[in-house]
Structures are given as C-alpha cells and as structure tokens.
Amino acid sequence: KTVFFHERKGTSNKQLDKLSKKELSRIAHDLLPARQQLPIYGARDEILREVGASDNLIIVGETGSGKTTQVPQFLYDTGLYTRPTPGSSARPMIAIVQPRRVAATSIARRVASEMGVLLGEEVGYAVRFDERMHRGVTALKYLTGGMLLREALLDPLLREYSVVILDEAHERTAQSDILLGLLKRIATRRAAAPKAAPGEQQPPAGGAPPGQPEEQPSSTPLCPLKLIVMSATLDAEKFASFLGGARTLHIRGRQFPVEVFYTGTPVTDYLDAATTCVTQLHRELPPGDMLVFLTGEEEIATVTTLLQERAASFMAALSHQVDPGADGRPDEDDEDGEAGGIPEGEQDLDGADGAIPAAPRSGAQGPAPKQAPAASEEEGLIGPTTLGTTLRMAVRPIYGALPFEKQQLVFEPAPPGTRKVILATNIAETSLTISGIRYVIDTGLVKQRAFHPHTGMDSLLVSPISRDAARQRAGRAGREAPGRCYRLYTEETYQKELQEHTVPEILRCNLAAFVLQLKCMGIEDVGAFDLIDRPTEAHLAQATATLVRLGALTPQGALAEPLGRQMAAFPLDPPFAKAIIVSQHLGCTSELLSITAMLSVENVFFTPPSEDGRQRALRARAQFMAPEGDHLTLLRAFEAYAATARLDLRRPPPRALRGLTGAECLPATARTRGVAHWCREHFLNQRSLERVWAVRLQLAGYCAQLGLNPGLATTGPAATAAVSAKDQGGASLLSRDPAPILKALLSGFPTHLAHRVPNQRAQYKLTTTSEVVGLHPTSSLLATAAARQRGARKRGSSKFKDQAQLGLSSLPESVLYTEYIITTRHYLRTVSAVVPEWADEGPQGVPMPTATLADPEPAAPAAPKQEEPRGAPAAAAPRRSKSKVEV
Ligand code: ADP
Ligand code: MG
Numbered sequence: 001k002t003v004f005f006h007e008r009k010g011t012s013n014k015q016l017d018k019l020s021k022k023e024l025s026r027i028a029h030d031l032l033p034a035r036q037q038l039p040i041y042g043a044r045d046e047i048l049r050e051v052g053a054s055d056n057l058i059i060v061g062e063t064g065s066g067k068t069t070q071v072p073q074f075l076y077d078t079g080l081y082t083r084p085t086p087g088s089s090a091r092p093m094i095a096i097v098q099p100r101r102v103a104a105t106s107i108a109r110r111v112a113s114e115m116g117v118l119l120g121e122e123v124g125y126a127v128r129f130d131e132r133m134h135r136g137v138t139a140l141k142y143l144t145g146g147m148l149l150r151e152a153l154l155d156p157l158l159r160e161y162s163v164v165i166l167d168e169a170h171e172r173t174a175q176s177d178i179l180l181g182l183l184k185r186i187a188t189r190r191a192a193a194p195k196a197a198p199g200e201q202q203p204p205a206g207g208a209p210p211g212q213p214e215e216q217p218s219s220t221p222l223c224p225l226k227l228i229v230m231s232a233t234l235d236a237e238k239f240a241s242f243l244g245g246a247r248t249l250h251i252r253g254r255q256f257p258v259e260v261f262y263t264g265t266p267v268t269d270y271l272d273a274a275t276t277c278v279t280q281l282h283r284e285l286p287p288g289d290m291l292v293f294l295t296g297e298e299e300i301a302t303v304t305t306l307l308q309e310r311a312a313s314f315m316a317a318l319s320h321q322v323d324p325g326a327d328g329r330p331d332e333d334d335e336d337g338e339a340g341g342i343p344e345g346e347q348d349l350d351g352a353d354g355a356i357p358a359a360p361r362s363g364a365q366g367p368a369p370k371q372a373p374a375a376s377e378e379e380g381l382i383g384p385t386t387l388g389t390t391l392r393m394a395v396r397p398i399y400g401a402l403p404f405e406k407q408q409l410v411f412e413p414a415p416p417g418t419r420k421v422i423l424a425t426n427i428a429e430t431s432l433t434i435s436g437i438r439y440v441i442d443t444g445l446v447k448q449r450a451f452h453p454h455t456g457m458d459s460l461l462v463s464p465i466s467r468d469a470a471r472q473r474a475g476r477a478g479r480e481a482p483g484r485c486y487r488l489y490t491e492e493t494y495q496k497e498l499q500e501h502t503v504p505e506i507l508r509c510n511l512a513a514f515v516l517q518l519k520c521m522g523i524e525d526v527g528a529f530d531l532i533d534r535p536t537e538a539h540l541a542q543a544t545a546t547l548v549r550l551g552a553l554t555p556q557g558a559l560a561e562p563l564g565r566q567m568a569a570f571p572l573d574p575p576f577a578k579a580i581i582v583s584q585h586l587g588c589t590s591e592l593l594s595i596t597a598m599l600s601v602e603n604v605f606f607t608p609p610s611e612d613g614r615q616r617a618l619r620a621r622a623q624f625m626a627p628e629g630d631h632l633t634l635l636r637a638f639e640a641y642a643a644t645a646r647l648d649l650r651r652p653p654p655r656a657l658r659g660l661t662g663a664e665c666l667p668a669t670a671r672t673r674g675v676a677h678w679c680r681e682h683f684l685n686q687r688s689l690e691r692v693w694a695v696r697l698q699l700a701g702y703c704a705q706l707g708l709n710p711g712l713a714t715t716g717p718a719a720t721a722a723v724s725a726k727d728q729g730g731a732s733l734l735s736r737d738p739a740p741i742l743k744a745l746l747s748g749f750p751t752h753l754a755h756r757v758p759n760q761r762a763q764y765k766l767t768t769t770s771e772v773v774g775l776h777p778t779s780s781l782l783a784t785a786a787a788r789q790r791g792a793r794k795r796g797s798s799k800f801k802d803q804a805q806l807g808l809s810s811l812p813e814s815v816l817y818t819e820y821i822i823t824t825r826h827y828l829r830t831v832s833a834v835v836p837e838w839a840d841e842g843p844q845g846v847p848m849p850t851a852t853l854a855d856p857e858p859a860a861p862a863a864p865k866q867e868e869p870r871g872a873p874a875a876a877a878p879r880r881s882k883s884k885v886e887v
Helices: 013-017 021-037 037-051 065-080 100-113 147-153 174-192 236-244 270-284 298-319 404-413 467-478 491-497 512-520 539-550 565-568 576-588 589-599 610-622 632-643 671-680 686-705 718-728 731-735 739-748 780-794 803-809 834-839 876-886
Strands: 056-061 091-100 121-126 130-132 140-146 162-164 226-231 245-252 258-262 288-292 391-396 420-425 437-442 445-452 455-465 483-487 755-757 763-766 773-774 813-824 828-834
Touching: 021 100, 037 056, 037 065, 037 245, 056 065, 065 091, 065 100, 065 140, 065 226, 065 270, 091 100, 091 147, 091 813, 100 121, 100 130, 100 140, 100 404, 140 147, 147 174, 147 391, 147 512, 162 174, 174 226, 174 236, 174 512, 174 539, 258 467, 270 288, 270 298, 270 420, 270 437, 288 467, 298 391, 298 420, 391 404, 391 632, 404 420, 437 467, 455 686, 467 483, 512 539, 512 565, 512 576, 539 576, 565 576, 576 589, 576 686, 576 739, 589 632, 589 686, 632 671, 632 686, 632 739, 632 780, 632 828, 671 686, 739 834, 755 834, 780 828
Parallel strands: 056 226, 056 245, 091 140, 091 162, 121 140, 162 226, 258 483, 288 420, 288 437, 391 420, 437 483, 773 828
Antiparallel strands: 121 130, 445 455, 755 763, 755 813, 763 773, 813 828
C-alpha cells in the first residue's frame, strides 16, 4: 500500500515546499492510478471536445467524481488554454472558482501534487488575505468567488483568463450567482472583441498590468472566454437556460445505497445527541469511518471534548488507566501553542494520544447518557449489534479556519486499529471528498448567512438544511460501499419542515458589497443586471440606501468618487471599509485595523465547556475588559497579545503581502513558548490571534496602497501603548481617548444605534426597527456594570438601595453594535457606549476632508494582482474612467 508523502502526518508545508523535482514526480506518479480510476476520467475526451466546440459547458457529477481536481488538468494538458502570449511572458490562466477558502487552498495543494509541481508554480491559489501564485508561471489558479470579483474590478474583461470554471454552482452562493451573471456578460463582450486569429483558439492577451487594464488598446486581440459551470446536483437546466442553452455533460458516478435512519422524537440538544450517537455507533458498527455534520468550529471543539470526556469515563469505569491524551482537557499540554481548545487530533495514534478507546460492548457500562440517547434502539436508529468493536476512535476536525496541515489530516487514512471520526462543517457536504466514509451523522443544520431586511444586517444563523442538502450529506456514506446515514431529526421534520431546495443566498443576504462592486465595474443599472434569480427591488433599494448613507454612492445612486471606489478596494463589508477610511481623519487607523481584524476572525476567546473552566476564562479575560465596550476590549486583547509577541503595529506593511501566509508574516518572537503560554493563561486562541495579525497586515497593506497611513494611532505609537499594556493588562488604553475610535466605527454603522429602555434591565431599543433586544451575556458593558455594582456594594454605598438599579445605572444610554445575533433569543453582541450626537456630526459621521481622500489611483489597491507598485501615478486617473465605458 502506498503512503503518499504529502499525506503523511507531520509533513509541514515547509517540507512540502522544499521537495526536489524528483520527489515531486514520484508523488505525481504514485497518485496517477487513483486519478485514472475517477469517473471523470472516462469523460475526458468528451469534455475536451465540448470545450473546444463551444464557449459554455455545464458538467454535473457526483461529489468525488473528480471534477474539481481533474477537469482543470485536462484543459492544461492540451496546452491550448495556457499558452503564453507570443512576445510576452504573460500566460493566460484557467480560473477555478470555489465557494470556500479551504476548498481552494487544499485542492490547489492536491492538484500541485498530482501534477508533480510545487504549489504556487503551475498551480496556485488566491483567497482573501492569502495568495500563492507566480505570475507568468501559474496556469491553474484556484480562487474564491470574492477574489475573482475583485479581479473583475481591476480588469473588467478578465483578460488574464482563457477559461473560468465556476465550481460548486449548485450551492448558489450570492458570489457564485453574481459571478455567473458577470461572466456571461464578460463572455459576450469578449466574443464581440476582435479576434486574435479568426477561427483559431487563441489565448487572450493576458497580463494586462493590474489596475490599468485600459492600457491595452481596445483593439487588442482577445480570445473568447470559455465558461464551465460545475455542479454536484442534477438540477442543471436552470444553469443551461441561463447560459442560452449550454450543453450539459453528466458524469456517471458510482453511488451505493445508503440506508437512512431518523430519530423517533425531535432531539433537544443536538450536540449531545451527536456525541451519544457517535459513541454508541462506534461501539456497535463494523469498521468504517464516520462523518458528522456540525455547524461551526466551536461546536466541533465542544463535541471533541464531549467525546473525550465520555471515552475517559468509559475507561474509568473499566478501571483502566485513563489515557493522558483523552482527559478532556486537550489544550492544556499541547506543545503546539493551541490555546484554542480545538484538539486537532493529530497526535500519534499509537498509545498516549488523542485517540479514544472504545469500551468493548460487553464491558462495564459507561455513565448514563445525559438524556435519552437520540440513538436508542427502539427508535430504530441503531443498527444491528455486531462486533463489540475494540477499535479506537481517531477524531479529526475539518472546518474553514483550520490550519492547512491539520486539514490534510482528514484525508489521511485511519491508522490501523482506529476508526476515523470526522467532525465537519458543511464543507464536507460537497466541496471536499474524503474517502473511507461509511457512516454519516447529520444534525440537519448549517450555519448560513441570513439577512434581516429591517436592520439591513447579515447574521450567521444556525438554520435547517434543505432536503437537497440532506440527500447530499447522506450520499457521502455511499461513495465506496453501501452506507448508512443517521439523521438527528425525525422523518416528519424531514418531510414537512425542510425545504426542498436551499434558497439561493442572493435572496437572503445583504447586497451592499455587491451593489458597490457592480457600480465600480461601471454597471449602473444594478436592477437590470442579469442574474439567475433576481432579488426584489426593495431588497436592492435597501442596499443602495445603505451605500448612499455611507457616502459610497451619490444620492442619485452613482458611484461617489473617490470614497466609493476606495471602500470597494477593501475586502471588507462597506461599513468597515468606511470606518477605516474615516479613522484616517480621526487619527486612529491602527486601532480600527486591529478591531476590524479581530472581528473578522472567529473564536479569538476560548472558553472551556466546563463550569470551572468557564469561570477561569472569565477571570483571565477580565483584565482586557474595557468599560467603553466590546470593541475596545477586542483592541486591548489584541494589543496585549501584540506586545507579548513583539509585533510591531507601526511597521509599514511589507511590499509583497501576497503569498505570505499568516505564519510567514509572524516574526520568531511570536512563536516562542512564552507567547503560547501567555495565550493559554489568558484563554486566548493563539492560532486565531495569528490570523488576526495576518489579516491586519493585509488591511494595512490596502491602506498603504490607498495612500492612507496605517500606523496612525490615537496615543503616540501604538506599539508603545501596547508594550505597557502587557504589564497592565491593557490598562494603558484607559489613558487613550476612545471617542475617535468609536466615532470612526459609528461612521460605518450610523444606523446601528440602540438606546436603553427605561426601567428594564440591559434592554436596548434599535433605532431602525424599534425592536427591543438584550445585550449578549459576554458583553463587557454588562461585566463593567456588574463590577461597579459589586464595588459600590463593598463601599456600602447608600445611594442606590436597589441593587438592580445600581447595575442599570452604569449601563450606557446609547450603544453602537456591530453584531446582531440570534440564538434562542436576539442579542446585540460587540457593543460599545457612544454619544448619539456623534452620528450627527456630518452626513457620514465626520466631515470628510477631500484633499487626503483624493487618491490618485484607487483601483490599484485591490488584492489579487501581484507586484503592484504602490501609489500609481496620478496620470492613471483619466484612463480609469475609460474602463468604465468599456464594461
Ligand atoms: P469532485 O470535484 O467531483 O467532487 P474532486 O476532484 O474534488 O471531486 O476529488 C476527486 C478525488 O480526489 C476524491 O475522490 C478524493 O479522493 C481525491 N482528493 C481530492 N482532494 C484531495 C486531498 N486534498 N487529499 C487527498 N485526496 C484528495
Ligand atoms: Mg468539487
């Protein structure tokens, strides 16, 4: 049996990146037989024929049939689509658009291995805040939809690409829908452009310097853009008709029967139910890996801990020595500095490790499950009792933010004597295919964006999946052999409550960012933009209104120069981009960058599930608590980390940010044991903080490209403030005036104000909808109020007889919120005390001095292009307006 080098555990990216040509070709050679077994291989010639014959093609094939990894290679191997332009080093590329970062990066890595090349050479990727490619060499570029949209801002004809493959189109993300509309438009325009050599397939001109696409005379020969839409479901007619009757190729995959089981009654706690189900099934079912669908990183961490706790109690019950790695405190002695409490399950599996021993069925019973198991035999959820298996359980998480090396572990075969239990987010539904899965446990839930038309806000909401998605998930169990799917919901729920299809995201998300992008591309009439499903006029009007309020569009709905274009240059929601730009005039850009970066990374704070752990975490965190609110709390925590890790917040961003991953941006001082220890002590997730730093560097880079000074801080050099913060737990921030920081935020979120409701505890009324909402229990405003209350009580204050009133008295009258979340109740999360009058200080919160904002070349900063000289000449401006005409 071949063990592929790149799949061997412990092989770091660094090692992979240093492989010799010979080693690379050995790996590629080893992988070839498996590739040739893929169902798509049989369709190779037909695919190439179709692509050659027409500009649009739809490929439908079961997940795992080889679409994403193989189709680009088929095209590459012909040499037709990636031939360098004569007389230039530019090489047209094939773009493969993925809905998720993880898919883009991990599949690019896989394809590089299959082709025997280093990642970043012939095969590269570009995702937000991370890019790895080599201009002129890279031919296959895996990227997210967001990145391609940004590239379209710079080059409205996407001249660098000969082929764009829109992958996972069935997911119907807003980005993929918008891209589909845009690509259709680009294809029409390119088809109308003069041909390089009539009748002959020619690569496009390509290589137009980013930011100045119009440098090419409009008569530059352009080849047609080939568009391939790939989807995992059979519902392809909609795409076909949208693309004017494009041909659809169906790839016949193997699908074995999957038996589906439901719970008899609805489960109340799906995490507990999932855990019970896994432990029980693990004891009873024959070998075969399990795949559990959960909704996010935090849940995956919780279930991992629960599994380990149960395993530990089984062991205790059997009076065996408890496995040191399975003591339910996975983060405690993790040498890797993982303060995040995500036990990555990467430890060696041959002894003291993270593997969970299964109690033999005949052995002593474990503790009674917390609730009637979701998977009780009468309910028919558990299959026939079989082996009384003595397999061990190897838990493997997979989710978007998981560091790359850890992601690769899910693809690694289960070590002998173990059963791999993969805890996954929706990413494993169709984006990634993992072999060996025989059992699927489906919670029936997914975390997805939901839009609140009243507040105009998006929030991530755990919601039921569609029946389409449920079928996809079940299908994962039947790729290699007959399998089983255990649904943690009732059959009635499935039949009556789940919708047949997932509602396209574009119909349920905030459209402000997209409207702004379309306007920047010169598409004035956004309502007439061709989309496969069109949002309502009211929905679009709301996005436009938001943008007008932020000053990105004129009241007439035209792009406001330069502010609108500058805002679009940031890979952020327009409100955050606005706040950063405004911070420049308030002298607090450094702070805004830190806060924005903290908000764009999940799970910075780590809370252990146990009550005791929770208390310890709260105490440790107390020192970051800022009385002004959660935004300043985030800032303090980050600056304290930056000081400990000796990160220089004032350092100008490196020139070439792209291609640097988080770890590579980090100085050695950030990777010491001391820093890891500090993070653990403060219950901060070190890996997340490193991501925050990487994001912050990128944002600073965008600022610099716009001519903004990212180092501008409220009190002297931010780095100094942070260093003293190290000793005082951020106390030095107290001396800092929070007003400019909050004003800048308010300029981005002028409508996100809420006022306290009199006589009610911690209840706020939204200015937009008059809805009355509570503060999230984790808010530092609540903690501050409680602390004041305790303090007053100690001093025996007689001023406040009523303790509740005392707590209330220190809550601010007005707050700004940047997150609105819905769990069992609605909450405002990430809230700060503000003075409402700040919002009236001008239409955008503050007056906007145009002199500094009038950047000569706002088109330059956007991410995806490489080696862009900072601060392009002012002469570029008139040329830019030409590009708008061109669209
Ligand atoms: P599709 O796009 O049709 O779902 P893919 O091209 O993604 O299929 O996958 C084809 C096969 O390649 C899968 O069956 C899987 O076994 C393998 N594969 C894909 N990515 C990886 C990876 N990162 N590591 C190991 N194997 C992989
Ligand atoms: Mg795929």
